[in-house]
Amino acid sequence: MQISGAQMVIEALIAEEVEVIFGYPGGAIMNVYDEIYKQNKFQHILSRHEQAAVHSAEGYAKKSGKVGVSLITSGPGFTNAVTGLADAYMDSIPMVVISGQVPMSLIGTDAFQEIDAVGISRSCTKHNYLVTDAADLPRVMKEAFYIASTGRPGPVHIDIPKDVTAQIAEFNYPKNISLDTYKPTTKGNVRQIKKAIDAIEKASRPLLYLGGGIINANATEQVREFASMCGIPAVETFMGRGVMGDSNPLRIGMLGMHGNYASNMAISECDLVIGIGVRFDDRVTGKLSEFAKNADIIHVDIDPASISKLVNAHYPIVGDVKNVVTEFIALAKNKIKSEKYVPWLDSIAKLDKLHPLSYKEDSDRIKPQWVVERIGELLGDDANISTDVGQHQMWTAQFYPFSRPRQFMSSGGLGTMGYGFPAAIGVKRADPSRTSINITGDGSILMNIQELMTSVIYKLPVINVILNNNYLGMVRQWQTLFYDDRKSETVLEEQPDFKMVSEGFGGIGYRVTTKEEFDAALKDAIEKDVVAMIEVIVDRDENVMPMVPAGGSLFNMMLPSNSTEGSK
Amino acid sequence: MQDNLHVERRVISVIVKNEASVLSRITDLFSGRGYNIESLTVAPVPDSEYSRLTIATSGSVRVIEQITKQLHKLIPVLRVYEHTDLVEKEMAMIKFPLNESLSDIETLCNVYNGKIVNVGKDVVIAMVADEPHRIGFFLEAIKRFNPKEIVRGGTVALER
Ligand SMILES: Cc1cc2nc3c(=O)[nH]c(=O)nc-3n(C[C@H](O)[C@H](O)[C@H](O)COP(=O)(O)OP(=O)(O)OC[C@H]3O[C@@H](n4cnc5c(N)ncnc54)[C@H](O)[C@@H]3O)c2cc1C
Ligand SMILES: Cc1ncc(C[n+]2csc(CCOP(=O)(O)OP(=O)(O)O)c2C)c(N)n1
Ligand SMILES: [Mg+2]
Numbered sequence: 001m002q003i004s005g006a007q008m009v010i011e012a013l014i015a016e017e018v019e020v021i022f023g024y025p026g027g028a029i030m031n032v033y034d035e036i037y038k039q040n041k042f043q044h045i046l047s048r049h050e051q052a053a054v055h056s057a058e059g060y061a062k063k064s065g066k067v068g069v070s071l072i073t074s075g076p077g078f079t080n081a082v083t084g085l086a087d088a089y090m091d092s093i094p095m096v097v098i099s100g101q102v103p104m105s106l107i108g109t110d111a112f113q114e115i116d117a118v119g120i121s122r123s124c125t126k127h128n129y130l131v132t133d134a135a136d137l138p139r140v141m142k143e144a145f146y147i148a149s150t151g152r153p154g155p156v157h158i159d160i161p162k163d164v165t166a167q168i169a170e171f172n173y174p175k176n177i178s179l180d181t182y183k184p185t186t187k188g189n190v191r192q193i194k195k196a197i198d199a200i201e202k203a204s205r206p207l208l209y210l211g212g213g214i215i216n217a218n219a220t221e222q223v224r225e226f227a228s229m230c231g232i233p234a235v236e237t238f239m240g241r242g243v244m245g246d247s248n249p250l251r252i253g254m255l256g257m258h259g260n261y262a263s264n265m266a267i268s269e270c271d272l273v274i275g276i277g278v279r280f281d282d283r284v285t286g287k288l289s290e291f292a293k294n295a296d297i298i299h300v301d302i303d304p305a306s307i308s309k310l311v312n313a314h315y316p317i318v319g320d321v322k323n324v325v326t327e328f329i330a331l332a333k334n335k336i337k338s339e340k341y342v343p344w345l346d347s348i349a350k351l352d353k354l355h356p357l358s359y360k361e362d363s364d365r366i367k368p369q370w371v372v373e374r375i376g377e378l379l380g381d382d383a384n385i386s387t388d389v390g391q392h393q394m395w396t397a398q399f400y401p402f403s404r405p406r407q408f409m410s411s412g413g414l415g416t417m418g419y420g421f422p423a424a425i426g427v428k429r430a431d432p433s434r435t436s437i438n439i440t441g442d443g444s445i446l447m448n449i450q451e452l453m454t455s456v457i458y459k460l461p462v463i464n465v466i467l468n469n470n471y472l473g474m475v476r477q478w479q480t481l482f483y484d485d486r487k488s489e490t491v492l493e494e495q496p497d498f499k500m501v502s503e504g505f506g507g508i509g510y511r512v513t514t515k516e517e518f519d520a521a522l523k524d525a526i527e528k529d530v531v532a533m534i535e536v537i538v539d540r541d542e543n544v545m546p547m548v549p550a551g552g553s554l555f556n557m558m559l560p561s562n563s564t565e566g567s568k
Numbered sequence: 569m570q571d572n573l574h575v576e577r578r579v580i581s582v583i584v585k586n587e588a589s590v591l592s593r594i595t596d597l598f599s600g601r602g603y604n605i606e607s608l609t610v611a612p613v614p615d616s617e618y619s620r621l622t623i624a625t626s627g628s629v630r631v632i633e634q635i636t637k638q639l640h641k642l643i644p645v646l647r648v649y650e651h652t653d654l655v656e657k658e659m660a661m662i663k664f665p666l667n668e669s670l671s672d673i674e675t676l677c678n679v680y681n682g683k684i685v686n687v688g689k690d691v692v693i694a695m696v697a698d699e700p701h702r703i704g705f706f707l708e709a710i711k712r713f714n715p716k717e718i719v720r721g722g723t724v725a726l727e728r
Contacts, residue, residue, distance in 0.1 A: 122593060123600045127643040147643060181585055181646045305637035
């Protein structure tokens, strides 16, 4: 069939079974927007900023496991979206972002709203295309979805000049695809897997180190089964929160800069690390030469470049987590005796008793950690949780009782303030039956506050719980600890009335200073089912503990001064 | 991987799809990740839709391993060869003023697989083709003939 480039974009999205896209129109992409107007196969959500559109698509993708799609115009539309692309790239989120470009005849002339978009996106996408002929569009769209969602997922950017979206050409959407130059390895090498299982059998203090790759692979079940069958304890990364389920007795906690004491000590003392879908990020490892110093390392990852990048893997296994762990299970049956690791588990339990994750309650002021715990008690499994970036983000990772994968959406790799609210909107779109909560800070929430409008109009209510400490708290914490408490530009004295701001957009708001008020506000917000801001005035001097100073060794943690008291 | 900090020179061949901006994908990768490019040559592979890049680089064992893995990760890259046993050649062209001794220049060029290839009104152009380090010696040796311009072609290599 002979159709325009713009129609091809629509037809391809339909063929890919896309049900929603997030975007913002403008000159160079108008041909495509005209076709969006004419169709009713998928929904277009008009975010109020291109960065937010991409974050919403990320939240949707992370929650649903599908490819997130975003549509934007050239020049400033594209540059606004770059932060979102970079965020998706760092956290391996499958995305297709389509941007308009000035007509081919104007490329290179500093035309109105021209920017070298593929030049900019090259370093923050898995792949990108500048489409110069409409006849290439079916193939490019097919490849983009395929590349975004296979292997190590990531964002793919397609830049389409305006005249190409007007050009008529033959549309024949490819059914199958095979790229000579791109063939991810999904099945692990059998000999390597055997060797790894032998190493586990020989180890006396093995430790599972579990990350975001398991969630990408939808392999939580297999990993839980393997852990319990072998009786091996597990630590999760920030991106791996929810993999084990917090009630699982084998789960020790999160490791890394703000990991709990027992997790960081366990990885320092174990004799075998079984890393699955993790990338040895510096927030996790601390000082590399001291990381898991006594251990051999098994590393399962679909991306060969992730293996031995920072820490040498003795047993590298390239493959998809689900395949590899299924093989692990088959080989470990009757071979690995879980009783063997009981003394190891006991010693970890002792470590946890020594310095449990904790905070000190205060009768006058609400502790930020309490708010997170409380949401967990009241909603637990019934909520999906997003966060912004800062102290509130770390407290959420530490204190929310996650029970399942894809329950926690947060910007880990790029650490993008402003991610949480739009992401929570995408999450609500993907999983409408659950409450979508964005736990945020008084700094971060202002970085995409305009999404109140999107949330109201599309009836995608998000409850924003603002842990208001009148600080850019995480930076303030570093200033307190490492810069003699000189609070350079981190004190947020003047603040908007968040309740009024929310109401101004058609949402609701609360300002709470007591626990009772918080419970009431949360209950009310859930009932009213519109976008809400719950501003909670919290103890502003609280620090995120434990903390491994940047570049320090994991076993040298700063601990809360009250580490044996508190509620947890 | 704190071991193996010892920096080595390596020649890597990359077979890539002939498509727009594929070269910038490669050079951006090197600059973005802080890898070093000593020389880079590129030419189409005859009768195919691919080109061959020959990149001379240096780094620790860990860095070289990352370079090859990251190159392979680029979508249009078909194959990456990290050469250990290879024949490596480079070409250079040199412009001399005509008042220098042509026979001396010719003799020296011969030693490095070269000759005088052009004689103009007031300059001569010579070329040589040899191992890159030998090209270095040659360029040292011809200094006394007051070369006006030198171009080096960059390394090409084949596995033995
Ligand atoms: C303020 C702040 C503080 C932080 N502190 C901490 C901290 O204390 N602890 C912590 O853990 N993190 C912390 N982080 C997050 C940190 O920056 C990283 O984002 C995180 O540690 C990375 O998690 P991961 O190793 O699970 O890798 P991910 O980024 O989730 O990467 C997944 C890995 O799995 C692989 N993979 C993907 N799909 C598959 C598949 N199907 N099969 C096999 N492999 C696959 C990928 O190739 C990749 O290597 C912090 C972030 C911020 C902003
Ligand atoms: C876009 C962006 N700019 C700056 C930073 C650096 N940064 C990290 S945490 C933080 C403070 C966040 O403050 P707030 O949202 O109030 O959270 P809190 O730490 O107080 O809980 C800043 C400025 C960042 N991560 N992202
Ligand atoms: Mg704050």
